[in-house]
Amino acid sequence: xxxxxxxxxxxxxxxxxxxxxxxxxxxxxxxxxxxxxxxxxxxxxxxxxxxxxxxxxxxxxxxxxxxxxxxxxxxxxxxxxxxxxxxxxxxxxxxxxxxxxxxxxxxxxxxxxxxxxxxxxxxxxxxxxxxxxxxxxxxxxxxxxxxxxxxxxxxxxxxxxxxxxxxxxxxxxxxxxxxxxxxxxxxxxxxxxxxxxxxxxxxxxxxxxxxxxxxxxxxxxxxxxxxxxxxxxxxxxxxxxxxxxxxxxxxxxxxxxxxxxxx
Amino acid sequence: xxxxxxxxxxxxxxxxxxxxxxxxxxxxxxxxxxxxxxxxxxxxxxxxxxxxxxxxxxxxxxxxxxxxxxxxxxxxxxxxxxxxxxxxxxxxxxxxxxxxxxxxxxxxxxxxxxxxxxxxxxxxxxxxxxxxxxxxxxxxxxxxxxxxxxxxxxxxxxxxxxxxxxxxxxxxxxxxxxxxxxxxxxxxxxxxxxxxxxxxxxxxxxxxxxxxxxxxxxxxxxxxxxxxxxxxxxxxxxxxxxxxxxxxxxxxxxxxxxxxxxxxxxxxxxxxxxxxxxxxxxxxxxxxxxxxxxxxxxxxxxxxxxxxxxxxxxxxxxxxxxxxxxxxxxxxxxxxxx
Numbered sequence: 001x002x003x004x005x006x007x008x009x010x011x012x013x014x015x016x017x018x019x020x021x022x023x024x025x026x027x028x029x030x031x032x033x034x035x036x037x038x039x040x041x042x043x044x045x046x047x048x049x050x051x052x053x054x055x056x057x058x059x060x061x062x063x064x065x066x067x068x069x070x071x072x073x074x075x076x077x078x079x080x081x082x083x084x085x086x087x088x089x090x091x092x093x094x095x096x097x098x099x100x101x102x103x104x105x106x107x108x109x110x111x112x113x114x115x116x117x118x119x120x121x122x123x124x125x126x127x128x129x130x131x132x133x134x135x136x137x138x139x140x141x142x143x144x145x146x147x148x149x150x151x152x153x154x155x156x157x158x159x160x161x162x163x164x165x166x167x168x169x170x171x172x173x174x175x176x177x178x179x180x181x182x183x184x185x186x187x188x189x190x191x192x193x194x195x196x197x198x199x200x201x202x203x204x205x206x207x208x209x210x211x212x213x214x215x216x217x218x219x220x221x222x223x224x225x226x227x228x229x230x231x232x233x234x235x236x237x238x239x240x241x242x243x244x245x246x247x248x249x250x251x252x253x254x255x256x257x258x259x260x261x262x263x
Numbered sequence: 264x265x266x267x268x269x270x271x272x273x274x275x276x277x278x279x280x281x282x283x284x285x286x287x288x289x290x291x292x293x294x295x296x297x298x299x300x301x302x303x304x305x306x307x308x309x310x311x312x313x314x315x316x317x318x319x320x321x322x323x324x325x326x327x328x329x330x331x332x333x334x335x336x337x338x339x340x341x342x343x344x345x346x347x348x349x350x351x352x353x354x355x356x357x358x359x360x361x362x363x364x365x366x367x368x369x370x371x372x373x374x375x376x377x378x379x380x381x382x383x384x385x386x387x388x389x390x391x392x393x394x395x396x397x398x399x400x401x402x403x404x405x406x407x408x409x410x411x412x413x414x415x416x417x418x419x420x421x422x423x424x425x426x427x428x429x430x431x432x433x434x435x436x437x438x439x440x441x442x443x444x445x446x447x448x449x450x451x452x453x454x455x456x457x458x459x460x461x462x463x464x465x466x467x468x469x470x471x472x473x474x475x476x477x478x479x480x481x482x483x484x485x486x487x488x489x490x491x492x493x494x495x496x497x498x499x500x501x502x503x504x505x506x507x508x509x510x511x512x513x514x515x516x517x518x519x520x521x522x523x524x525x526x527x528x529x530x531x532x533x534x535x536x537x538x539x540x541x542x543x544x545x546x547x548x549x550x551x552x553x554x555x556x557x558x559x560x561x562x563x564x565x566x567x568x569x570x571x572x573x574x575x576x577x578x579x580x581x582x583x584x585x586x587x588x589x590x591x592x593x594x595x596x597x598x599x600x601x
Contacts, residue, residue, distance in 0.1 A: 054494055078497030085491050091347070092487050092542035102484055106497035110481050158496070 003066060005030040005162060005194055006051055011060035013043075013050055013218075020046045022218040023060070028196060030161065033188040035205035036198045038215035039239055044198035045086060047215065048164050051196070052083050078106035082155035084148075086166035086198075093138035096150045100125055100135075103157035122157050129153035129183060145176040152183065162194040163187065169201060177201070181208045202254040206230060214238070230254055267546055270539045274553040281557050285325040285564045290571050292317045319459065324567075326462040327452050328560040328580070330469045331525055332532075334518040336555025337473040338511035339529025340548055344487040345507045346411045352530035353515040356418035356508075357395035359524035360425035362516065365391025366523070367432045367444045380460035384447070385520045392516035395421050400508065409504050411490075450525035450581020452563045457521060465517045472514035473552055479507065480544035487542065525581040527588030528555055534595055559584065 004027035013021040021043045028034055036044045049055040051062055053069045062069045064080055072080070082103070090099065103125070104118045114122075126132040129152045134142065139150055148168065155163055165184070169177040185208055188195045199205045205212055206226040214222040214229050216238045222229045230252060235243040242257040287297040292314055300314045310318070338353040346355070354360075365387035368374075374383035398421050403413035429448070433441050446454075476483075482503055485493040494500045518525075536550045563580040570577040 052495065054491060074494070074499045075497040078495060081495070083495035085489075085495070088489055088492050090488055091349075092537075094484070094488075094542050098484075098541075098543060099488070102481075102488065102496060105481065105485055108481075110479060154496075 004028060004063075005032075005065060006196075007063045007066075008051060009060055009063075011047075011050060011062065012058050013046055013055060014058045020218050021050060021057075024218075024220055026213065026220065026223070028194060030194055031188070031192045032211060033185070033195045033209050034197075034211045034213055035209035036196065036213045036215060037200070037202055037205050038221075041217075042215040043218040044215055045166050046218075048083075048166055048196065048198055052081055052164055053077060054083075075106045075109065078158060078160065080160050081162045081164060082158035082160040084151050084155050084163070084165040084168055086170065088151055090139050090147075093140045095135070096131055096137055096139055096142070096153070097122060097126065097135040099139050099150060100154045100157045103154040104159075106158055106160075121159055122153075125153040125156035128156055128187070130179065144171045145173065148172060148176075148180065149183075152180070156187070160193075162196070165195070165197040167200065168197055169199065169204060177204060184208070202230060202235075203251075206252045206254065226252055266539045267541070270536070270550060271546075271553075274550055274557060277561075278553055278557045281561045281564065282325060285328070285560050286318070286321050288564060288568050289317070289321055297321075323457065323459045323462050324452050324563060325560055326459075326466060327457050327522055328563045329556040330462065330465045331452070331518040331522055332528060332555035332557065332559035333473050333552045334465075334469040334514035334555075335525065335529035335559075336532040336551035337476045337548055338515045340533040340544065340551045341476045341479075341483055341507050341511050342529075343533055344483045344544065345504055346415055347487065347489070348411075348415060349534070350530075351415075352527075353511060354422070354524060354526075354529070355415065356399050356512065357422035357425060358392040358512060358515050358519060360422040360429065361395025362388040362392035362519035362524060363444075363448050364425040364428050364432075365389070365394075366447045367429050370440050370443050370447070371432050371436045380458060380464065382456060384456070385461065388447075388523075389516050389520035391425070392519050393512060395425055396508070396512045396516075400505075408501060409508075411504070446579065447523045449579035450523040450584075451579040452522050452559075453567065453577050453579070454522065461521055465521045468517045469514045472510040472517075475510050476507070476514075477545070477548045477552070479503075480548050483507070483544040483548075484542075487544075523579075523581060525559065526585035527592065528559055528584055531588040531592050531595075532558060534592065538595065562587070 006028040008024055008026050011021055011024040012019065024047065036047060038044055046055065050057055064072065100122050101114060104114060104121065108114060108118065126135055129149045131146065131149045131153050134146055134150065139147060142150060168180050172180060181204055184195050187193050210225060212224065212226055212229040213220055221238065222234060230245050232243055232245050243254060244257055245252065245254050286301055287294040292300065300310055300318055304310055304318060335353050342351040342353065342355065343349060366384050369384040369387035377383045377386060399414055399417040400409065402417040403410050433444060482498050485496050485498050486500065486503065490500050532551050532555045533547065536547060536554055540547050540550050559580065562583045566578045566580050566583050
């Protein structure tokens with residue numbers, strides 16, 4: 001494998017309440033599409049935040065393109081990585097295009113006015129994320145799905161080679177979930193951008209992501225293709241319920257067995 | 264876009280008109296004579312001593328009003344973004360109470376003297392104001408991270424604490440000092456203690472701080488989206504928060520030390536202008552500076568001239584701005600669109 005874009009060595013992080021990430025080693029190559037899955041509290045969000053530099057590891061280190069994270073300035077880092085956080089609430093009525101233009105901060109800095117390249121990047125991002133028609137709407141008036149796509153457009157306008165997303169499909173209905181992930185897959189395939197997403201939905205992870213990272217209690221318990229990672233026994237142990245993995249409609253389907261109450 | 268242009272045009276016309284009214288109206292020198300005298304003064308000519316003195320008093324007061332308005336409106340706008348709280352105003356971190364405590368101590372202790380052009384009251388108020396913010400920052404900062412939630416709570420508590428100290432001082436000082444402290448706490452530009460030198464000093468400090476807040480408009484947009492988002496968009500969030508707090512606090516402390524805590528300007532002006540200008544901070548901050556200056560100058564000119572006309576005691580401008588500011592704010596809230 002070529003030199004990894006993102007590399008973590010013996011990465012550990014503890015909250016005051018206890019350890020959240022324990023001795024994680026991982027490497028993500030440029031152009032990969034990786035889903036981070038695992039039960040609630042497994043450390044998915046924490047791992048993304050550590051890899052992005054938002055949290056500082058208690059032990060271990062993160063390197064981007066071979067260079068330690070601490071060696072990057074904030075704006076240099078934002079040119080490499082854009083991040084779609086899980087809960088982002090905007091209580092001021094910025095228009096969608098204004099908010100997406102703020103994605104250009106890493107390139108523009110505090111003072112330089114936006115030029116044609118920046119406007120072109122914003123326009124492309126709006127189209128790509130499917131919110132071009134909403135450009136003039138205040139973000140405070142968008143539905144949950146529209147808002148999530150506007151935030152994605154902001155991340156795309158940033159023009160970074162890697163995109164992290166924390167639960168990008170939370171609060172989205174079925175069709176919007178699929179749309180969101182289809183946009184990410186296009187981004188990965190057509191533009192070669194590296195995509196790392198924390199996901200709850202194992203079916204979506206299996207359908208869209210060639211590589212899965214399964215976390216439990218802060219450790220990587222399995223990594224590889226969906227076929228390799230999603231095994232009934234392993235999932236049952238980690239999630240603490242009986243899980244079925246079946247093939248249907250050309251896809252891998254994972255679902256919990258539901259007690260029928262007649263036992 | 265059109266709404267923005269209309270708003271700015273209105274603000275500029277209002278600022279010019281109010282400046283003219285502030286310079287031309289008042290006892291001792293009629294409007295026409297004032298205008299002639301002002302033109303001569305601007306042309307470098309000499310004036311009769313009396314006319315010169317009257318104009319100087321009016322212009323000093325206008326300058327003080329403009330400083331107060333610019334400082335409070337720009338500080339309020341930036342704090343609403345950084346604290347991500349629509350209730351934030353320049354006094355929310357306890358600056359007014361801290362400044363009031365400083366002024367009350369100086370008054371009660373009968374501190375004379377001072378440094379250069381500044382009286383003991385000015386200096387103690389400035390120190391008390393910054394001290395209040397400092398306590399809040401120390402309390403809210405842990406492991407290199409300044410929590411804005413903790414800062415807000417700390418600010419409210421620090422404010423309450425200093426307010427209690429002010430009441431304690433009021434309870435034990437003689438009636439004459441009580442009255443002086445009360446007047447100061449109302450926020451007043453009629454105070455003869457406001458000299459041209461002090462206004463010039465405040466103007467420099469407020470000018471620098473507010474210019475920096477205006478220059479940082481784009482990062483303010485970022486942080487209004489949330490701290491984590493701003494971080495990932497490329498902002499050094501912790502450093503930025505401290506910078507904004509420092510600018511907003513210095514500007515506010517300067518005008519509190521100059522004229523006492525004048526209420527509601529820092530809350531009402533940003534909210535009122537956000538409705539027509541929109542949330543982006545570059546146009547908003549510029550409009551807030553203009554609007555704040557115009558509002559305080561208008562209020563002061565109004566209370567001053569009506570008091571002269573009706574021969575009644577002057578209403579402190581701080582009381583006036585709060586009296587019109589509070590109902591206006593409620594009206595905005597009632598019709599809010601976001």
